[in-house]
Amino acid sequence: CRCRALLSRPARRLRARRGLAAGPEMHFGFQTVTEEERREKIYQVFESVAKKYDVMNDSMTLGIHRVWKDILMHKMNPSPGTLLLDVAGGTGDIAFRFINYVRSVRERQLQRKLKHHQNLSWQEIFESYQKDKFNSLGDSQAVVCDINREMLKVGKQKAQHLGYSEGLSWVLGNAEELPFDNDKFDVYTIAFGIRNVTRIDLALQEAYRVLKPGGRFLCLEFSHVSNPLLSRLYDLYSFQVIPVLGEVIAGDWKSYQYLVESIRRFPPQEELKTMIEDAGFFKVDYENLNFGIVAIHSGFKL
Amino acid sequence: IRCQHYPPVRALQASAALRRASDEHKKEPLTSSSQQHFDSPPAGHQPEQEPQGPRPSYTGQGGQESEDYESEEQLQHRILTAALEFVPEHGWTAEAIAEGAKTLGLSVAAAGMFHSDGSELILHFVSECNTKLSDLLEKEQRLVQLGEAEKKPIDEFLRHAVEARLRMLIPYIEKWPQALSVLLLPRNIPSSLNLLTSMIDDIWHYAGDQSTDFNWYTRRAVLTGIYNTTELVMMQDSSPDFEDTWRFLENRVADAMTMSNTASQVQSTGEAVVQGLMGAAVTVSS
Numbered sequence: 001c002r003c004r005a006l007l008s009r010p011a012r013r014l015r016a017r018r019g020l021a022a023g024p025e026m027h028f029g030f031q032t033v034t035e036e037e038r039r040e041k042i043y044q045v046f047e048s049v050a051k052k053y054d055v056m057n058d059s060m061t062l063g064i065h066r067v068w069k070d071i072l073m074h075k076m077n078p079s080p081g082t083l084l085l086d087v088a089g090g091t092g093d094i095a096f097r098f099i100n101y102v103r104s105v106r107e108r109q110l111q112r113k114l115k116h117h118q119n120l121s122w123q124e125i126f127e128s129y130q131k132d133k134f135n136s137l138g139d140s141q142a143v144v145c146d147i148n149r150e151m152l153k154v155g156k157q158k159a160q161h162l163g164y165s166e167g168l169s170w171v172l173g174n175a176e177e178l179p180f181d182n183d184k185f186d187v188y189t190i191a192f193g194i195r196n197v198t199r200i201d202l203a204l205q206e207a208y209r210v211l212k213p214g215g216r217f218l219c220l221e222f223s224h225v226s227n228p229l230l231s232r233l234y235d236l237y238s239f240q241v242i243p244v245l246g247e248v249i250a251g252d253w254k255s256y257q258y259l260v261e262s263i264r265r266f267p268p269q270e271e272l273k274t275m276i277e278d279a280g281f282f283k284v285d286y287e288n289l290n291f292g293i294v295a296i297h298s299g300f301k302l
Numbered sequence: 303i304r305c306q307h308y309p310p311v312r313a314l315q316a317s318a319a320l321r322r323a324s325d326e327h328k329k330e331p332l333t334s335s336s337q338q339h340f341d342s343p344p345a346g347h348q349p350e351q352e353p354q355g356p357r358p359s360y361t362g363q364g365g366q367e368s369e370d371y372e373s374e375e376q377l378q379h380r381i382l383t384a385a386l387e388f389v390p391e392h393g394w395t396a397e398a399i400a401e402g403a404k405t406l407g408l409s410v411a412a413a414g415m416f417h418s419d420g421s422e423l424i425l426h427f428v429s430e431c432n433t434k435l436s437d438l439l440e441k442e443q444r445l446v447q448l449g450e451a452e453k454k455p456i457d458e459f460l461r462h463a464v465e466a467r468l469r470m471l472i473p474y475i476e477k478w479p480q481a482l483s484v485l486l487l488p489r490n491i492p493s494s495l496n497l498l499t500s501m502i503d504d505i506w507h508y509a510g511d512q513s514t515d516f517n518w519y520t521r522r523a524v525l526t527g528i529y530n531t532t533e534l535v536m537m538q539d540s541s542p543d544f545e546d547t548w549r550f551l552e553n554r555v556a557d558a559m560t561m562s563n564t565a566s567q568v569q570s571t572g573e574a575v576v577q578g579l580m581g582a583a584v585t586v587s588s
Contacts, residue, residue: 078411216412
């Protein structure tokens with residue numbers, strides 16, 4: 001099979017070099033490495049792709065990743081006043097969308113209030129503004145947390161460039177051990193990040209810990225395509241086109257090889273659903289996008 | 303790190319208990335399967351907890367076991383009931399549900415458990431109203447049985463039942479048209495139709511055996527027609543205390559009664575005619 005041919009070359013080189021016996025065996029793409037090695041390698045992957053991350057996303061998914069992220073935001077349907085934690089949020093795509101969404105909901109809210117007040121005098125309307133602490137975000141906040149300094153840097157630059165000033169915070173942190181207190185956030189999202197977490201169960205437990213009771217866990221991630229025809233086309237595209245794009249656009253074949261392999265190694269929808277339930281979440285459900293190329297898992301802390 | 307181990311274990315217990323309960327059947331096995339962990343029944347706990355404002359966490363440390371064993375459905379019911387208070391302001395929307403969740407001490411994100419068009423909230427409300435109506439009719443029936451009240455004639459009974467049920471809409475009357483349109487969405491029609499027909503059947507059940515002129519289907523159809531048309535009239539009624547609506551209702555019920563009389567008259571006339579013909583035939587033949 002095509003996959004094995006790709007796998008054989010890098011794996012042999014790696015095992016020969018490392019004589020360490022640190023930690024249990026894990027997968028890094030199609031290679032087998034120890035836990036420590038995996039974390040290190042993934043850090044290096046993202047360090048090298050950080051600057052070209054968004055460009056590569058657009059070219060690999062033909063821009064469809066934007067639609068996926070929009071769908072995630074619609075599913076979340078946040079109301080003003082929501083506190084969002086976006087883990088592995090690196091370049092801030094989810095956080096920016098969150099700010100936009102909440103801002104438009106808030107505008108509609110204020111418009112509706114105004115309609116109600118149409119029979120009041122100008123004076124009373126003005127006074128009600130003072131009372132309401134007229135803020136365009138309605139006290140919503142998004143915290144972007146990422147383990148990789150480079151990705152956060154790119155994200156902060158993007159925020160400045162796009163003109164996002166309020167409602168955003170950037171924190172360096174590890175999904176397996178978040179630097180936040182218990183019961184803090186309304187929504188926890190991890191978009192295309194959980195695949196890179198070494199101990200998914202720990203990340204899920206941390207997600208459970210930092211969420212408020214009633215809080216929601218949302219995970220957007222590449223998943224398994226069950227349709228056989230589509231699956232073959234998808235494999236073809238993944239293994240033939242994406243690494244080439246990686247080399248041409250970002251000058252980094254290996255990182256994108258890792259990306260494609262890590263997608264294949266990630267647990268399928270049902271298995272991830274079980275893992276989320278094991279962490280303590282209720283009403284766990286998933287929605288396939290594009291026949292399973294991507295799936296959104298959702299759970300509640302009840 | 304101490305905290306990290308604690309929640310998952312307890313959560314597993316809760317989710318396992320819930321899964322066991324949902325595999326069997328809803329409420330009874332839930333309480334029996336959690337008997338070993340219970341200190342006190344939830345009914346005793348909750349009235350004390352709720353007035354205190356923000357609820358203790360569901361994974362709370364120490365002594366909060368009873369909340370973990372409330373099923374997801376019961377929690378959803380409580381959120382929806384709490385959300386009703388916000389409907390006049392926000393309409394039948396996810397926002398009202400979010401506000402309701404907030405009053406229970408839950409995050410606003412809990413509204414994500416429900417559809418964003420408020421379908422579940424409306425269906426929950428309708429179901430609650432129907433239950434209230436049943437309880438009311440049951441109580442009145444008991445009074446009649448004990449001899450403390452007069453049994454109403456059928457038309458008055460129907461008028462009273464429909465009026466009582468429609469009066470429950472009054473606090474939400476401004477946003478009710480929106481609710482009606484949501485109930486007509488194809489997705490919701492099975493449930494809303496179900497609720498409607500069971501309410502109508504309930505009313506006829508408590509009306510007793512006075513109406514033997516109609517058969518079962520006709521009775522259902524007639525009362526459903528009366529109820530739906532009166533509801534629509536109520537939406538557009540601006541008279542004080544909806545007097546116009548109740549007058550409309552009175553007329554519709556009277557029509558229905560007349561129709562039944564007419565029907566029985568037609569039937570007896572028909573029988574008389576047939577008998578006459580038979581007699582004539584016998585006379586002619588002999």
